[in-house]
Amino acid sequence: MNTIGHLINGQIITEGERRQPVYNPSTGDTSREVILASKATVEDAIAAAQAAYPEWRATPPIKRARIMFRFKELLEQNADRICDMIGEEHGKIRHDAMGELQRGIENVEYACGAPELLKGEHSRNVGPNIDAWSEFQPLGVVAGITPFNFPAMVPLWMYPMALVCGNCFVLKPSERDPSSTLFIAQLLQEAGLPDGVMNVVNGDKEAVDTLLVDPRIQAVSFVGSTPIAEYIYSTASAHGKRCQALGGAKNHAIVMPDADMDNAVNQLLGAAFGSSGERCMALSVAVAVGDAAGDALVSKMAEAMQSLKVGAYCEASNDFGPVITRQHQEKVVGYINSAEEQGATIVVDGRNPQVAGYEDGFFVGGTLIDNVTPDMISYREEIFGPVLQVVRVNSMEDAMTLINDHEYGNGTCIFTRDGEAARYFTDHIQVGMVGINVPLPVPVAYHSFGGWKRSLFGDLHAYGPDSVRFYTRRKAITQRWPSAGVREGVEFSMPTMK
Amino acid sequence: MNTIGHLINGQIITEGERRQPVYNPSTGDTSREVILASKATVEDAIAAAQAAYPEWRATPPIKRARIMFRFKELLEQNADRICDMIGEEHGKIRHDAMGELQRGIENVEYACGAPELLKGEHSRNVGPNIDAWSEFQPLGVVAGITPFNFPAMVPLWMYPMALVCGNCFVLKPSERDPSSTLFIAQLLQEAGLPDGVMNVVNGDKEAVDTLLVDPRIQAVSFVGSTPIAEYIYSTASAHGKRCQALGGAKNHAIVMPDADMDNAVNQLLGAAFGSSGERCMALSVAVAVGDAAGDALVSKMAEAMQSLKVGAYCEASNDFGPVITRQHQEKVVGYINSAEEQGATIVVDGRNPQVAGYEDGFFVGGTLIDNVTPDMISYREEIFGPVLQVVRVNSMEDAMTLINDHEYGNGTCIFTRDGEAARYFTDHIQVGMVGINVPLPVPVAYHSFGGWKRSLFGDLHAYGPDSVRFYTRRKAITQRWPSAGVREGVEFSMPTMK
Amino acid sequence: MNTIGHLINGQIITEGERRQPVYNPSTGDTSREVILASKATVEDAIAAAQAAYPEWRATPPIKRARIMFRFKELLEQNADRICDMIGEEHGKIRHDAMGELQRGIENVEYACGAPELLKGEHSRNVGPNIDAWSEFQPLGVVAGITPFNFPAMVPLWMYPMALVCGNCFVLKPSERDPSSTLFIAQLLQEAGLPDGVMNVVNGDKEAVDTLLVDPRIQAVSFVGSTPIAEYIYSTASAHGKRCQALGGAKNHAIVMPDADMDNAVNQLLGAAFGSSGERCMALSVAVAVGDAAGDALVSKMAEAMQSLKVGAYCEASNDFGPVITRQHQEKVVGYINSAEEQGATIVVDGRNPQVAGYEDGFFVGGTLIDNVTPDMISYREEIFGPVLQVVRVNSMEDAMTLINDHEYGNGTCIFTRDGEAARYFTDHIQVGMVGINVPLPVPVAYHSFGGWKRSLFGDLHAYGPDSVRFYTRRKAITQRWPSAGVREGVEFSMPTMK
Amino acid sequence: MNTIGHLINGQIITEGERRQPVYNPSTGDTSREVILASKATVEDAIAAAQAAYPEWRATPPIKRARIMFRFKELLEQNADRICDMIGEEHGKIRHDAMGELQRGIENVEYACGAPELLKGEHSRNVGPNIDAWSEFQPLGVVAGITPFNFPAMVPLWMYPMALVCGNCFVLKPSERDPSSTLFIAQLLQEAGLPDGVMNVVNGDKEAVDTLLVDPRIQAVSFVGSTPIAEYIYSTASAHGKRCQALGGAKNHAIVMPDADMDNAVNQLLGAAFGSSGERCMALSVAVAVGDAAGDALVSKMAEAMQSLKVGAYCEASNDFGPVITRQHQEKVVGYINSAEEQGATIVVDGRNPQVAGYEDGFFVGGTLIDNVTPDMISYREEIFGPVLQVVRVNSMEDAMTLINDHEYGNGTCIFTRDGEAARYFTDHIQVGMVGINVPLPVPVAYHSFGGWKRSLFGDLHAYGPDSVRFYTRRKAITQRWPSAGVREGVEFSMPTMK
DSSP: OEEEOEEETTEEEOOOSOEEEEEETTTTEEEEEEEOOOHHHHHHHHHHHHHHHHHHHHSOHHHHHHHHHHHHHHHHHTHHHHHHHHHHHHOOOHHHHHHHHHHHHHHHHHHTTHHHHTOEEEEEEEETTEEEEEEEEEOSEEEEEOOTTOTTHHHHHHHHHHHHTTOEEEEEOOSSSOHHHHHHHHHHHHTTOOTTSEEEOOOSHHHHHHHHHOTTEEEEEEESOHHHHHHHHHHHHHTTOEEEEEOOOOEEEEEOTTSOHHHHHHHHHHHHHGGGGOSTTOEEEEEEESHHHHHHHHHHHHHHHTTOOBOOTTOTTOSBOOOSOHHHHHHHHHHHHHHHHTTOEEEEOOSSOOOTTOTTSOOOOOEEEESOOTTSHHHHSOOOSSEEEEEEESSHHHHHHHHHHSSEESEEEEEOSBHHHHHHHHHHOOOSEEEESOSSOOOOTTSOBOOEETTEESSSOBSHHHHHHHTEEEEEEEEEOOSOSGGGOSOTTOTTOO | OEEEOEEETTEEEOOOSOEEEEEETTTTEEEEEEEOOOHHHHHHHHHHHHHHHHHHHHSOHHHHHHHHHHHHHHHHHTHHHHHHHHHHHHOOOHHHHHHHHHHHHHHHHHHTTHHHHTOEEEEEEEETTEEEEEEEEEOSEEEEEOOTTOTTHHHHHHHHHHHHTTOEEEEEOOSSSOHHHHHHHHHHHHTTOOTTSEEEOOOSHHHHHHHHHOTTEEEEEEESOHHHHHHHHHHHHHTTOEEEEEOOOOEEEEEOTTSOHHHHHHHHHHHHHGGGGOSTTOEEEEEEESHHHHHHHHHHHHHHHTTOOBOOTTOTTOSBOOOSOHHHHHHHHHHHHHHHHTTOEEEEOOSSOOOTTOTTSOOOOOEEEESOOTTSHHHHSOOOSSEEEEEEESSHHHHHHHHHHSSEESEEEEEOSBHHHHHHHHHHOOOSEEEESOSSOOOOTTSOBOOEETTEESSSOBSHHHHHHHTEEEEEEEEEOOSOSGGGOSOTTOTTOO | OEEEOEEETTEEEOOOSOEEEEEETTTTEEEEEEEOOOHHHHHHHHHHHHHHHHHHHHSOHHHHHHHHHHHHHHHHHTHHHHHHHHHHHHOOOHHHHHHHHHHHHHHHHHHTTHHHHTOEEEEEEEETTEEEEEEEEEOSEEEEEOOTTOTTHHHHHHHHHHHHTTOEEEEEOOSSSOHHHHHHHHHHHHTTOOTTSEEEOOOSHHHHHHHHHOTTEEEEEEESOHHHHHHHHHHHHHTTOEEEEEOOOOEEEEEOTTSOHHHHHHHHHHHHHGGGGOSTTOEEEEEEESHHHHHHHHHHHHHHHTTOOBOOTTOTTOSBOOOSOHHHHHHHHHHHHHHHHTTOEEEEOOSSOOOTTOTTSOOOOOEEEESOOTTSHHHHSOOOSSEEEEEEESSHHHHHHHHHHSSEESEEEEEOSBHHHHHHHHHHOOOSEEEESOSSOOOOTTSOBOOEETTEESSSOBSHHHHHHHTEEEEEEEEEOOSOSGGGOSOTTOTTOO | OEEEOEEETTEEEOOOSOEEEEEETTTTEEEEEEEOOOHHHHHHHHHHHHHHHHHHHHSOHHHHHHHHHHHHHHHHHTHHHHHHHHHHHHOOOHHHHHHHHHHHHHHHHHHTTHHHHTOEEEEEEEETTEEEEEEEEEOSEEEEEOOTTOTTHHHHHHHHHHHHTTOEEEEEOOSSSOHHHHHHHHHHHHTTOOTTSEEEOOOSHHHHHHHHHOTTEEEEEEESOHHHHHHHHHHHHHTTOEEEEEOOOOEEEEEOTTSOHHHHHHHHHHHHHGGGGOSTTOEEEEEEESHHHHHHHHHHHHHHHTTOOBOOTTOTTOSBOOOSOHHHHHHHHHHHHHHHHTTOEEEEOOSSOOOTTOTTSOOOOOEEEESOOTTSHHHHSOOOSSEEEEEEESSHHHHHHHHHHSSEESEEEEEOSBHHHHHHHHHHOOOSEEEESOSSOOOOTTSOBOOEETTEESSSOBSHHHHHHHTEEEEEEEEEOOSOSGGGOSOTTOTTOO
C-alpha cells in the first residue's frame, strides 16, 4: 500500500497514526492511503513556515518571481505525470486534467509578474517637503484549504501568488486525491524554493481547525462547499484572521429566443457534463425564454447527448469520468430521483450507465431533466453531478429573477445575439462571474475569481489582482526630513562629521 | 432639553423611549439628550436605504460625485457651526476641530474622483474574439459605526466613498457627541442626495447588534477600541458580511541619537497632547535610544510642556481641552497613579489641573512620565489621555523589538536624520502607519488608513484606494459573440430583419 | 471699439500694434477687436510663466487641486455670461454653448483628482535593500494652441491638467472668438491661482511660431486642422519639444440593416448639424448598408430635417447657428455645389437659408446629400459645415473599408443591435474614438480624446489619463543606503553625535 | 570571411552589394563582414512585417506572452554563446556581457506580463445605460535603431514589449557588433514567433532613413548619441510618426562630506570604468563637496585603480576591455590630452596601457583626472571612455547647479547618509534617472528608462510601463444600446426570430 504523506520544511513526512484510503473512482479500487495530520504535525508545518519567513520576505520580488518562471517550466515538463495522478484519484479524463493543469499554470504565469503587481503608490509633496507612499508587504504564514475537484488547479490559484508576495504557505488539500497536489508542491523545491516556504499537510477537520485557530496563521483561503465556507469564514474571522472562503454554486444559463441555438447546445454540453459536473462553475440549469426556445433547446440537447461518453479516466475518447465516491454517486442519483418524483421530465437518463470493464466505478451518465421548477430540491441544491436541468420561463425578466433569488451567485451566462439584452444582464444580475455566450465564465488568471451572495465570504476574490491585495498588508509611510543638516553645512572639514 | 434624533429617509426622527444625556465636558453640564434607537428604528433606516438603492445604484458615478463636490462646498461654508458643535460635546479646541473637519473634507475631495476610481479592467482577446472585463459594482446597503473622538472626521472616512461607489448607508455614530455628525449628514441632502441614501441612527449596543445581524447589511466599517472591534469583526463575519474593524493603539516614537531634538520635541508635543491624547494615532510612548538622547528628550520636553495650556473648548488660546467623560478622566488618572506605583518617574504631573471657571470640567493636564518599562500597566494598555511616557533603551534594535512585541500596530515614528536607519525601520517595523520624523503619520486621504496586528481586523484599510475595493463587489464578465449574423448577411432587404 | 488683450502675469495687456476685428457671425457685425501678440509679447508671457514655475512646482498637488475645485464653482456661477460670449463671437446657440462649457468643466472636475492621478510607482527591494520608485514631475512651461470651434472647451482640455501637474501655461486661443477664453482664464486667478502660472496671448502665426521655437517651452498641445497640426508637430519636434497635435476628421456612421432606425436618425440629427457641423467630432457621413437601410435612412432623415431651425445664437429655439466667417460659409456652399456637380443627390438643400432679421449672418442650412461616392471632393475633404452625406454600400465589410481607407481616423459610429457586429467593428476599425449607437463618441473626461491616422500626431491623447503622462516627466530613482551608521552605533553618548 | 546578413520574414538574407568589416577590438583583427542593407532590402523587411501583422495582432496577448516565456528560456540556455559573440565584436569581458544579457532578459520577463500590462479602462454608466472603455491596441509595424555598446540589451529594451503589444518589428542594430543581435532574434523564431513578425536589417544611414520615412512604419525607438537622436526625432516626427530618441549623457555623482567614502569609491570604480565607460549611464564625473571629501576621494580612488585590469574580452580576470574602434580610442585619448592642456591634473593616466599579447587592440586604461572645471572640453562633451573626472565644489547647491546646467540629463547619483540631502537632490535635480548611493541608476525593467533635457527626445521613456503606452494606440469606445428589442419581446414564438 502506497502512502501519501506531508511536505514539511522540504521533507516528505510519512509518519502518523490516522490514515485513510484513496480510491481510484474509475475502478472503485484503492491502492494508496493518505496520512491524516494531527494537530502537532500541522503545527510543525506552521513552525517550518514561520522559520523560513524572514529570509523569504527579504528576498527581492524579482527573485521570488524567477522561481515561478522555473516552476512553470517544470509543470509543463511533468504535465503527463500530473494528469495521470489526477485521473487515477479524481477520475477526470486526460484532456480535462490537461485543461485543469493549464488553468493552474496560468496562475503561475501571472505570479511571474510579481514585481509589477507589488508596486506601491508614491506621492511627492503631500505637504511641503513631505512625501508619502504605500507599500504592500507580505503577511507572514498563510494557509490554503482546497477541494477534491481540482487537486492541481485550485491550490495553484492560491500559493503562487501568496509566495511571490513574500509569504510562506501551509496547504491542506483534499484528502481524496492528494497525490498530484503533493507532487506539484515538490516541483517548487526543484524550481529553487527554499525549504519551509511551502508546506503541504494532508488531513481532515483536525488539520483544518488547527490552521483556523493558530495565531501564527495570518490569512486563510478556502474553496469548497458553502456550509464549510461559512464555518471557515466565521471561525477564522473570530480568531482575527483575514479570510476568503469560496462556496457552492448553482449556475444558470439563460437561453434567449435569438440565441444561436446550435452554438448554445454545443457550449452547454461541455459546461454541464465536463468533469462530471463536479465543478463549482458547472452550468447546471438552463433557463429557456419562451416555448420555442425551450423546445429547440431540449430536443437539440437530447440529440447532442447521444454521443456523450462516460468512462474511465484513462481512455482519451471519453467525455467525462466517474464521480468522486460511491456515496456521491448515490447522492447524485438521489437528486435525479427526487426531480422525477416532484414532476420533472427525465429526458435523458444517466442513472444506470454501462461502462464495460469498469463495473465498480462510480459512474453517473449525462442526464437531462426538463420542466424543472424552482421549488424542486434538485433545483434548490447543488448537485455536483452530470445533470442539466431545464426551467422554462416566459420572459428574460423572469429568468433573471430566478437567478437573483437563488441562494448562490457564482457564475451565470446568457445566450443571445442582442447587445442590449447582454448589457442589461451584466448590469443587473446578482452573480459574480458572468458569461455572454460563454457558459463557463471562469475569469482568466489576470482577472479574479469570485461569486456573490452565499458563493463567497470575504471581500477579495481569488487569484488575479485581488489576490495581491489579499496576500499583502498595506503599510503607509509618511516622511519629512528635519531642517537641512549636511546639505547646508558650509564648513565641511569640521571633525564632528564623518 | 434639546433632543437629538435620527435621520431616516430624509426625515429627522425624534421619537423613541430610551434617551441618554449628552455632556459638555468643558463644564460638566448637560443640556441635550440623544435618543437611543430601538431595533425597529434601525430596521426602518435599513429599509429606507434598501428602498433608495436601485435608483442610486443606477445613477452614473459622475452624478454621484457631483453631489460630493457640492457637499464639500457646504462643509466649508458651515465649518464654524460644525466646529462649535464638536467643541461643545467633545471638548476639543476650535483649531483642533477645524483640523479634524479639514481631514474629513479631504475624504470628500477624494470621493469626487469616483469616475476615475471606479474604473474596471478590460481585456480584449483573452481568447480568440473573446473579451473579458471586471467591474466594481456597489454592494447595496452598508453600515458604519464610529467613535466619539472624531465625530466629524471618522464618519467622513466612510460614507463619502461608500456613497459614490453606489451604496446606501446607515451610520451609527457615537452617542456621546452626536450633534455635528447628524448636522453634517443633513448637509448631504442639501447637496442633492436623494432621501434614504444616507441615514443616521443614534444608539447603543441594540442598534449595533441590529446592524451586525440584519441580512440586508452587506458590509460593516467600524472604528473604536480593540475589544469592540474584535466583537464587531467576528459577529459581522459570522453573519456572512464583509467587515473592516479598526481598534486601539499604542503608538511609539523612536528618538535616535542623531535626531533633530528640538524638532522632535516640538512634534511630539502636538502628537502626544493634542486633542487630550484621545486619538488612535496619538503618540503616547517615546523610546529614547541611549542615555544622552533620553536625557535631552526628557529635559527639553519638560521645559516645552510648561507652556501647554489645557482648558475649555471655546478659548482659542488653549492647546487642548477636557477628556470626554468624568469616568474617563478618572481612568486616565488611574493609569498615571499606577505608573508611579510601579516605579516610573512622574516628570510633569497633570493629575490636578486648575482650569479657572471650569471647575467641573473633565480635565487632565499634560503629563510626562520617564523610566517607564514594558511590564507596567500604563505601558501595556491604551490610556487615551494627555500622557507621554518615555522608555529608555540602548539600541535601535531594542526599540524596534519593543514596538514589534506590543499587541497593537497602528502608528509609529522614528526621529533621525539617517537614511539607512529610516529605511530599516520602515521595512521591519510591524506597524501599519509609519512616520519618518512625522509623529502622527495619518495617511493623506488618497492613501489608506489602517494598523496592523490587533489594531485592525480585516484585509482592506479605511478610506483611500482600499475603500473603493471595500465598498464594491468585483464582477468579472467574459464575452464571446456567436458566429456573425447581421454582419455577414448578404441580403439585407429581407423583411424579417427590422 | 472694445479691445481684447492678453493675460500675462496676472495683468490684462491691451497694448500692441497689430489688431484684427472679431465678428458676430449671427449678424455679420463687428464691435470688438483682438490684439495680435508680437514675438516680444509672447516671450513676456513665457518669461512670466518661467518665473512663476519654481513656486508653483513646489506647491503640493492637493493645493493645486483645490484651486480647481474653486475654479469649477466659478465656472458654474458664470456660465450664463460665458455662454453669451461664446454665442456672440462663435454663433452657437445657448444650449449648445452650455453643453460645450459643461464638457469643459468635466475636465476641471477630473483635474481635482490630481493627488490620485500623480501617484508614482514604488518598489521595495528591487535588489537586497535597494528600493526604486518613479515619480511624475512637471515639465516647466507648456503651451496650448486652440481652435475657434470650442473657445471654452478645448482650452479646458489642456490647462487644468497641465496646471495641476505643476506646470505653468501659455495659451494661444483662436483669435476669432477670444472673449470667453480670456474671461475663463481670469476666473482662475479669482480661484486663487498665483500670477504668471496661467497666461493667455491672442495672436496669429507669429505667436504660434514663437511658442514652437522658444527653448523654454517644454511641450505643445494643439487642436486644429490637419495641415496645421502636421506643421505644429514637425516644428515643435524639430525643436526638441514633446508635442501632441490633433487635426481634422471625417467621421462616418455605419447604419446597419438591424439598426433602430428612428433612434439612429434622431441621433444623427444632432451629431451632423449641431454647432453647424463645426466640430471635429461632427458626424458628416452616414454609410447605409443595403438599400433598404439606405432608403429608410434618407427618407426619415429628410423628414426629420424639416423641423431643423438655423438662426441667431440668441434665440433658444434655434437648433444651430451660423458658421464662423463669410469665407467659411462660401467654402461650405462650394462643397455642396461640387457634390451636386459630381453627381450626388441634394435631398435637403441648405444653401440659401432665410433667417429673418439676420440677413447678413453667415448661415448655411442643414443639408442632406445622398448617393455620395468616395471619389467626390465633398467626401474626401473635411467640410466643417451642417452637411450630412450618405454613401450606400452592400456590406458592413465595404462600409468598414471606406472608413479605414480614409485619411482621417478621429471618430466613428455603428448603429446596430447586434453584439457581434459591434464587437467586430470596435476591434477592426482604424479610428480612435468609436461609438456603438453613439454618433458623437467624445470620450468622457476620465478617458482620453484622440484620433488615429492623420487626425492626431503624437503618442499621447488629449485630457484624461494620457494628459497626466503628457504633462509630466518620469523620474526614476534608485536608492541604497550604505552600511548602517547610526542604527548600529553601540555607544551613543559619544560627543561627536548631535 | 564570415558574412552577417539580415533576418527578413524568417529567412537569413546574405545578399547585398555594400559590406563593411566587423572588428575584434581586442585584437584589431577582422574576420567577419556585415552587409549594409539597401533601401529595397529594408522595404522588404517592412513588407514582411506588414504582411505578418493582421494575424499577429489577432493573436491573444497571453499567447504572445508565452512566446516570451520560451524566449527567456532560450536566452538563458544560449547565454554563453551570446556572450562570446558580444565579447568578440564589442570587446566587453564575459562577466560584463553576462550582466548586459541579464538586463536584457529582465525586459523579456517583463514582457511576459503582457496580459496584465495591456488592460484597458472600463467605465460602467458614464451616462444612463452608456458604458465607455479604452483599449490599448497595437500600432502596426514599428522600428528600432540601436547602438553598438549594448548589442544584446538595448534591442531587448524594445522589441519584446513591442511584440507582446501586438506589433511587428524591424530592427536596425549597430553594424559594428551585429552577430549577437542577429542570433538572439533568431531565438525568437525558435521560441515560436511566426515569420515576419520580427525582422533585423543591418545597415547604415540608408537603412535608417528608409525606416524614418516609410509610411508603413508607425513608430521609431532609437538609442544613440544626441545629434543623431535629434535627427531621428525631428525626421520621424516630420513624417508623422511617434518617436522616442534617447541620446547622450554626462552623468555626475555628488560625493558629500558624510558619504561612506570606501563604499563610494568602490561603487564609482565599476560605474566609471565598467565596459570601458562606453555606457550612456557611465558615471564620468565625480563632484566632491568640500576639500576634505575631494582629497579623500581622489586618493582612495587612485589607490583603488591600481588593481584595475584592462585587457582582452576573453580573459575573465580583466575588469574591462578595449573601446570599440581605433578612431574611438584616439578620440578618448584626445579628450585626456585636452584636459591636461586645459589645466586639469592627470592623477592616473591610462593613455598607454600595455596589454601583453594584444598590442593591436583598441585599449585605453582607466584614467582619473582631478581639478576639472566646467569650461573644459573634456567636461562639456561625452567621452565614452574609461575616464573619471573630478570636479571640486564648496557646497551641494553648487554641485547641483553644475548638473542642472549641463546639456544632458540622463543619470546622476549622490553619495550621502543624510535623508534630507538625498530628498532635496531627488526633488530638484534635472535628471531623469537618479541614484542615492547608486552610481549607475539604470531603472529595473518594471520601471522605465529615460533621461531629461537633451538626453531624450519624446515623452515616453524606454521599456517598462511607458513602453506599453508607446507601443500601443488608445482606442476609446462609447456604447449605448437602443431601446430593448429581444429583451422585452413578449411573443417569442414568432417565426422571424432564429
